[in-house]
Amino acid sequence: MSAVVDSTRAAAPRTTPTYVRMRSSRRRVDKPKRSxxxxxxxxxxxxxxxxxxVWLVINSSKTQASLFTSFGLWFSGDFALFSNIADTLAYDDGIFVRWFLNTVLYVVLGAGGATLLAVLGGYALAKFNFPGKRAxxxxxxxxxxxxGTALAVPTFLMFSQMGLTNTPWSVIIPSLISPFGLYLMWTFASEAIPNELLEAARIDGAGEFRAFFQICLPLLGPGVVTVLLFxxxxxxxxxxxPLIMLKDPxxxxxxxxxxxxxxxxxxxxGEAIFNLVITGSLLTILPLIAAFLLLQRYWQSGLTAGAVKE
Structure with missing residues (x-):
């Protein structure tokens, strides 16, 4: 009898438990092959x-004389970063601060308005049907x-006829149009907002504005941040x-x-102030770096949204 049992066990195929196979497959997914x-x-x-x-940071710490007598990727002489920053902010009666505030104005009104229009337009194109949509x-x-450079000269001619050149509006108004942002929000809203969710909100009595601001806009958050960054x-x-639109410094x-x-x-x-130009360039990119670091997680999730369908 024992011989029959032993032969039956030997003949039976050995199967690996399900949880062992799942753990091994998960291990293969979690640890991809290095390339x-x-x-x-x-x-x-x-x-x-x-x-x-790195070159910008290192050379921002050099004086005007050290820029031409030292290696570009290493420090030399006195560490003049803080004095360069002070001179940059104070040069020509603090005109750098004025330029910085102008840039912030153009970004807040131009980029903010472009993001708002892209969100509204992209949502409407994604969730409403109307004649001429394909066109x-x-x-x-x-x-x-x-x-954008191809449209700069026609835009200048049009704005000159309207008397808007050499004003902030000549920079802000063209910045309100972002075709790429509109297309990005169009595709993002198509995947991020289920049609069933909108139908349920309308059945419950929610109007279009209420459904957009209370239901759809939170779902569009990653896409909004992505368009805002761009x-x-x-x-x-x-x-x-600004080069062709503005004359007043x-x-x-x-x-x-x-x-x-x-x-x-x-x-x-003219006075050569290359150390102030380099330091000013460093101060110029710091807000962009801070914005990317603060909004990085929203940006990444916005780019990958809709890539996987369940």
């Missing part, structure tokens, strides 16, 4: 991205493909549009003002 070429490429891209920032989609896609960076770094943004400082060395009787 040496991918690690090398990522390291090269990281170095390529950080070297200009409007084609227009939006075409507008994304057109660079429009903020575009407005903060905008150079060509009092309305310059930081990009145009720092370029004016840099051009002083090539003018007759």
């Amino acid at each position: 040496v070429p991918l690690t090398i490429v990522t390291g090269v891209v990281l170095v390529y991205s950080l070297v200009p920032l 409007l989609f084609a227009v939006v896609i075409g507008a994304v493909a057109v660079p 429009t903020m960076v575009a407005t903060w770094n905008n150079y060509f549009l 009092a309305w310059y943004p930081l990009t145009l003002g720092l370029n004016a400082w840099n051009a002083q060395a090539s003018t007759a009787g």
